[in-house]
Amino acid sequence: MEIAKHLQEVDDSGYTVLRQPFGSEMIDEVEEAVSRVEGEVGTKLGRNPFHGHKTVRLKGLVNRGEAFEKLMIQPAMLALVEGLLGPDVQLGSTQAIIIGPGETAQPLHPDRVHPALAMLEDSSHPPVRTGLDVMLALSDFTQENGATRIAPGSHRIGTLDESDAVDTVSLEAERGDLLIWDANLWHGGGANRTNARRTGLLTFWVPGWVRPDDNLLLLIPREKVARFPRRLQELVGFRAFGDFAGRVAGYDPMSLLDPEGRYTEASQEGDPYPLDMVP
Numbered sequence: 001m002e003i004a005k006h007l008q009e010v011d012d013s014g015y016t017v018l019r020q021p022f023g024s025e026m027i028d029e030v031e032e033a034v035s036r037v038e039g040e041v042g043t044k045l046g047r048n049p050f051h052g053h054k055t056v057r058l059k060g061l062v063n064r065g066e067a068f069e070k071l072m073i074q075p076a077m078l079a080l081v082e083g084l085l086g087p088d089v090q091l092g093s094t095q096a097i098i099i100g101p102g103e104t105a106q107p108l109h110p111d112r113v114h115p116a117l118a119m120l121e122d123s124s125h126p127p128v129r130t131g132l133d134v135m136l137a138l139s140d141f142t143q144e145n146g147a148t149r150i151a152p153g154s155h156r157i158g159t160l161d162e163s164d165a166v167d168t169v170s171l172e173a174e175r176g177d178l179l180i181w182d183a184n185l186w187h188g189g190g191a192n193r194t195n196a197r198r199t200g201l202l203t204f205w206v207p208g209w210v211r212p213d214d215n216l217l218l219l220i221p222r223e224k225v226a227r228f229p230r231r232l233q234e235l236v237g238f239r240a241f242g243d244f245a246g247r248v249a250g251y252d253p254m255s256l257l258d259p260e261g262r263y264t265e266a267s268q269e270g271d272p273y274p275l276d277m278v279p
Helices: 003-013 024-041 066-072 075-085 230-235 253-257
Strands: 015-018 055-059 090-099 132-137 178-182 198-206
Touching: 003 015, 003 075, 003 178, 015 075, 024 055, 024 066, 024 090, 024 198, 066 090, 066 230, 075 132, 075 178, 075 198, 230 253
Parallel strands: none
Antiparallel strands: 015 178, 055 090, 090 198, 132 178, 132 198
């Protein structure tokens, strides 16, 4: 994978597409897990033009099975996410978006968690990147079945009148492709004019200094987090940012998961994450 090429594409155009970064077994496993969750929680459609009247959203998936846990720490995905947001990246949210037949196009919008913060820059500079969308295609994405529409380059502007977005394109992709776009990019789900559903698994990522959109520390029981791989524990919030933010009474948050007490006050640590502390 040419990481530098994909990073540059996001900087230049606001998005990139990884073609088949995972094995087919993982895609099958994730798709089966999404179907299982839908069967457990039921098919609940949206109730407005933004969320769709014929669109199903299954949220909190990182708390719904090992298939989702494994997906979150795939090296190919993390390499790009960290390359765009930094090594202290956090997982914001995980959801499946299933666009049903007859759905209309979603209004174009950016996914800024902190709009005021994202717009701090002078108008001559692009907005601050405070988030990243990563969509795994679990079915083919076509212009006819609701492929995500984007306005290339719109991550560099603050506002966009949809009537002026004449250069929108549909991000067509094959099942198993990974679509990544800057959260400042104006985008929206497309209209589904077919008889089949379009399914994607959307994850949202933020830098370590930004509060995530989903409070995973409350969503996921601590006993479940305790059995996660170390990297996933960090991604869902059990990692401090630098030497001061996100600590628990001055201690590394990992101490809450470690009954042996190997994690001590930051002021007494030379390296808050030495390799010999990895469980």
